Amino acid sequence: MPPKKNGFMAFVQDWRNTAEGRGLTLPQAVARCGGIWSNMNAQQRGPYNSRAKDAEIAERGARERMTSTGQLVSTVESQQREAVQQNTQMKCNIERIVMKGKAQYDLENSKFVFAAFNYFDKTKKDGIYTPAEFAACLFSIKSGKISVYSSLINPGQIMFGQSNDAKLHADSTHYLPLPPKALGETDMGKLYINIVQYLRGCQVSDNPNDPLIVFTSTELMPVVKGCFRYLASDSDIEDTEILVYDIQYLFYILKKEVMEIADLKSTGINKSVTDAVFINDYYEYNSGISCQYHEDNDRCRYCAHSLVSRWAFIFSDYMCGDLAIKPIPGKHLPPKEERKFQVISDQREADITSSSFVSCESPERLENKNKYSPTDSTAFAACINKEDDFPTLGGRKPKPNQRPPLSNNFRATSQKSDWNIPSTRRSAKD
Numbered sequence: 001m002p003p004k005k006n007g008f009m010a011f012v013q014d015w016r017n018t019a020e021g022r023g024l025t026l027p028q029a030v031a032r033c034g035g036i037w038s039n040m041n042a043q044q045r046g047p048y049n050s051r052a053k054d055a056e057i058a059e060r061g062a063r064e065r066m067t068s069t070g071q072l073v074s075t076v077e078s079q080q081r082e083a084v085q086q087n088t089q090m091k092c093n094i095e096r097i098v099m100k101g102k103a104q105y106d107l108e109n110s111k112f113v114f115a116a117f118n119y120f121d122k123t124k125k126d127g128i129y130t131p132a133e134f135a136a137c138l139f140s141i142k143s144g145k146i147s148v149y150s151s152l153i154n155p156g157q158i159m160f161g162q163s164n165d166a167k168l169h170a171d172s173t174h175y176l177p178l179p180p181k182a183l184g185e186t187d188m189g190k191l192y193i194n195i196v197q198y199l200r201g202c203q204v205s206d207n208p209n210d211p212l213i214v215f216t217s218t219e220l221m222p223v224v225k226g227c228f229r230y231l232a233s234d235s236d237i238e239d240t241e242i243l244v245y246d247i248q249y250l251f252y253i254l255k256k257e258v259m260e261i262a263d264l265k266s267t268g269i270n271k272s273v274t275d276a277v278f279i280n281d282y283y284e285y286n287s288g289i290s291c292q293y294h295e296d297n298d299r300c301r302y303c304a305h306s307l308v309s310r311w312a313f314i315f316s317d318y319m320c321g322d323l324a325i326k327p328i329p330g331k332h333l334p335p336k337e338e339r340k341f342q343v344i345s346d347q348r349e350a351d352i353t354s355s356s357f358v359s360c361e362s363p364e365r366l367e368n369k370n371k372y373s374p375t376d377s378t379a380f381a382a383c384i385n386k387e388d389d390f391p392t393l394g395g396r397k398p399k400p401n402q403r404p405p406l407s408n409n410f411r412a413t414s415q416k417s418d419w420n421i422p423s424t425r426r427s428a429k430d
């Protein structure tokens with residue numbers, strides 16, 4: 001272990017370079033300097049102390065590099081490596097699951113669980129999120145949305161000093177009231193047990209020790225992981241591993257394989273294309289698929305229940321057709337809704353046309369519209385032998401008792417010369 005750097009040793013080092021100290025060994029120099037050092041005041045010792053401190057920092061920096069936020073570079077790098085490994089592992093597992101279904105000629109009945117959370121707040125460093133709403137949906141291509149489990153969550157309190165952030169987040173997204181006035185389940189342990197039971201019931205695997213797999217959007221992956229960690233920390237259940245996988249990668253792989261089964265060319269399919277389709281959430285503003293709270297507050301778009309249902313509809317929309325599966329409303333599509341608007345009756349339209357408001361759809365106009373036949377504007381209808389059609393061939397000559405010569409007409413008057421008027425109209429006028 002290298003000797004600890006301190007101000008006294010820095011002084012000894014300097015002193016050995018003086019005439020008095022030259023030729024002394026280190027122990028001798030230390031013994032002599034001890035007395036001198038003890039008689040020095042803080043001001044005299046200052047430069048030596050600060051030099052020792054600088055040397056200490058430089059040495060530590062040489063040993064291990066730090067990031068600008070004070071983390072060891074080696075730690076950050078190993079975390080990044082681990083994340084890349086996990087991502088690769090996840091992709092392999094998703095491909096394995098899909099291939100397994102395909103190999104059994106039963107891909108349309110392969111089941112997947114989609115999961116989403118809304119949250120109140122999050123920790124800055126550890127990636128733990130306080131959950132506000134949970135929803136999970138069991139899906140297969142053949143049956144569409146099979147079942148949905150969802151619950152509002154009241155964690156009792158939010159993290160200290162985060163209420164402002166939490167309020168801003170809630171107002172701009174899910175609009176759920178903040179704890180302690182939050183709605184829904186208050187017993188986190190019980191909620192976690194219920195969620196695990198639901199997920200366990202959805203799994204096709206016979207082995208109860210297999211990890212539970214849920215799929216969520218790339219954007220929500222840290223949220224879902226963070227909320228599960230929050231709930232798990234409050235629960236007595238052990239040995240339950242919930243893996244959170246990327247639904248967008250599943251969408252890509254599944255679509256590719258479905259097209260292959262259907263003997264369609266899948267060469268045009270890539271992750272960017274399927275991601276664009278997935279993010280373009282066509283059912284975003286559909287009502288009737290959210291929880292009651294979000295339905296009542298018109299925030300269906302952010303409802304976790306609605307989100308997992310919409311994912312099921314997007315998957316169905318892009319895959320049922322390839323496999324000739326007839327989409328069923330409520331399963332593959334949003335359920336049929338009763339109209340909340342009034343359709344203006346045909347009688348009213350008839351009234352409009354017969355009223356004084358005739359400029360757009362008067363009976364004559366409607367009649368003419370039906371009779372309309374396009375004219376060929378490229379064909380030239382004039383007669384080459386008629387002087388009127390070709391003023392340059394003599395048509396500029398004034399006719400008796402008519403307008404003055406054309407040259408006078410060119411004084412930017414409102415009167416148009418003949419060659420400016422279509423030949424058809426001209427002949428009628430003439």
Ligand SMILES: [Zn+2]
Pocket residue numbers: 133290291292293294302303304305306
């Ligand atoms: Zn909701």
